[in-house]
Amino acid sequence: MLELTNVTVRYGQHRALENASVNVAKGEIVVILGANGAGKSTLLKAASGICEGVVTGDIRLDGTNLAGLAPHKIVDAGLALVPEGRGVFPDLTVRENLILGAYSGRARDDEKITLERVYDLFPKLRERGSQIVGTMSGGEQQMVAIGRAMMSNPTILTLDEPSLGLSPLLSKELFQNLARVRDLGIGVLMVEQNAKQSLAIADRGYLIENAHVVHEDSAKNLMRDPAVQAAYLGAGSAETPETQNPAPDMPEPMSETFAIRPRSQKTQSADAILGRSVADLVAAASTQSVNVAAQKRPADSRGASNIDIPADRLAAALAAIERGAANARSRPKSYHPSNRYVAAPAQPETSEAKPPPVIEVYRAPRVEVYRRQADGAGFERK
Ligand SMILES: Nc1ncnc2c1ncn2[C@@H]1O[C@H](COP(=O)(O)OP(=O)(O)OP(=O)(O)O)[C@@H](O)[C@H]1O
Numbered sequence: 001m002l003e004l005t006n007v008t009v010r011y012g013q014h015r016a017l018e019n020a021s022v023n024v025a026k027g028e029i030v031v032i033l034g035a036n037g038a039g040k041s042t043l044l045k046a047a048s049g050i051c052e053g054v055v056t057g058d059i060r061l062d063g064t065n066l067a068g069l070a071p072h073k074i075v076d077a078g079l080a081l082v083p084e085g086r087g088v089f090p091d092l093t094v095r096e097n098l099i100l101g102a103y104s105g106r107a108r109d110d111e112k113i114t115l116e117r118v119y120d121l122f123p124k125l126r127e128r129g130s131q132i133v134g135t136m137s138g139g140e141q142q143m144v145a146i147g148r149a150m151m152s153n154p155t156i157l158t159l160d161e162p163s164l165g166l167s168p169l170l171s172k173e174l175f176q177n178l179a180r181v182r183d184l185g186i187g188v189l190m191v192e193q194n195a196k197q198s199l200a201i202a203d204r205g206y207l208i209e210n211a212h213v214v215h216e217d218s219a220k221n222l223m224r225d226p227a228v229q230a231a232y233l234g235a236g237s238a239e240t241p242e243t244q245n246p247a248p249d250m251p252e253p254m255s256e257t258f259a260i261r262p263r264s265q266k267t268q269s270a271d272a273i274l275g276r277s278v279a280d281l282v283a284a285a286s287t288q289s290v291n292v293a294a295q296k297r298p299a300d301s302r303g304a305s306n307i308d309i310p311a312d313r314l315a316a317a318l319a320a321i322e323r324g325a326a327n328a329r330s331r332p333k334s335y336h337p338s339n340r341y342v343a344a345p346a347q348p349e350t351s352e353a354k355p356p357p358v359i360e361v362y363r364a365p366r367v368e369v370y371r372r373q374a375d376g377a378g379f380e381r382k
Contacts, residue, residue: 001025002047002079002156002187007057009042016042016053018211022189026155029178029188031198031219033232034208040191041084043208044158047189048081049074061156075104080154084161086145090134094125097133097144101151110153118147121180139170146177150186157181159190163197175201195232199223 002024009017017039024030034040045051047059049071059066061077069077080101089097098118102111119126122143128136133144142162149157162178163171171194179201182188192198199205202219207228215222222228373380 001062002189003058003060004043004047005058005060007043007046007055007059009039009046009051009053009055011053015211017046019057020208020211020213022206022213024156024187024189026187027182027185028203029182029190029201029219031195031202031205032189032191032208033195033198033205033222033228034191038208039211040208041160044081044160044189044191047074047158048079050081072104075152075154076106078106078153078155080149080152080157082142082145082149082157082159082162084164086141088133088141088144088148091132093130093132094136094144094147095129097148098125098151101148102153104152107151107153111151114151114153117184118150121150121184122147122177137170138165139167139173142166142170142174143177146181150181154186156187156189159188161191161193163192163194168197171197195228196223199233 004020004022006019006021007017008015008019020039020043022030022032022043032040032043042051042053046053046055047066049066049069055067057067061074061079064077066074066077066079089100092100095115098115099111102108102114107114119129124140125143125147128140133141136144146157146159146162149159159178163174166174175197178188178190190198199219199222205217205219205222206213207215207222217225223233372378
């Protein structure tokens, strides 16, 4: 069993994870859900020993303390990570990628047996053994990445957003494959944005909000929970008819610590303010302009004359739209091409300008590969 107990991660002054406790047993699938920047990837990186921040707390795999171990030692202990973006070697074949996954001490001797096991699990990889990975589809590359992690013969497989960039159909196939990994007795811990499909195959789940684990439950209960439906499962969408009640009718969150509230509790749509659909209004307005152009009065039943909206409601809707547009225009841009984590410029609230916040960025060490030159005189960078 993988157990993280009271794990805290700091990037400089920024606490990306605080006292997080998460566990996953062999033969179960556990999903971690949470908003962008909540600390989900940080948790997986901390467990795998590749976190750029300062990690404190207890991390154990079958009783072995992983804290402070080098990443390859952690793989040796039985924990494998499929990183976000897969990390496959695009210029190598499927088989070469898989073999590279068996470099750890625990897997090297059984490389052939494990390769057969991976091929049995994903027959497509056997068929495509000599295909260059860079020429494969996203879903196939994800399969290679999972197969490569499986080559280290792990007891626990962790995955960071494995369905990212995959079509719904390929995601479904991916999650079915993960269910088969679980059936081999391997524990699966994954961070996912696709709450619906991942919870459908999972046994348990955790919710992380603002660096804290705020809730834990069985996947079944999480799927039924109205607050989870509203926050992660798109309540009100056609795909979830059982949750089509409007957000204001949502029951209170189930516990004090678990307090995810649907965004729509705070906002009101233009449709609700106007009492009719915006699409209807646009259609009616188009009819009106056609009638004006023809120098005719609007038709009595279908033209704009059947729009009966009190002026105050129309004004309220227009004001809300204008406020939204103004907010969008004034929102600071935080993206900078040379650095993913640049602080947004501070907005001075008073005449006394505050100093901008300092966000420290830590980067993983870069690996560079050199090749000996043909004449043996020196090396060149690949
Ligand atoms: N190397 C780093 N240096 C500084 N801050 C970092 C670094 N990596 C992550 N952070 C910060 O830590 C916080 C948590 O990041 P993390 O990547 O764990 O979030 P996440 O929940 O996985 O989000 P996402 O779903 O967007 O990937 C964020 O505020 C992020 O900006």
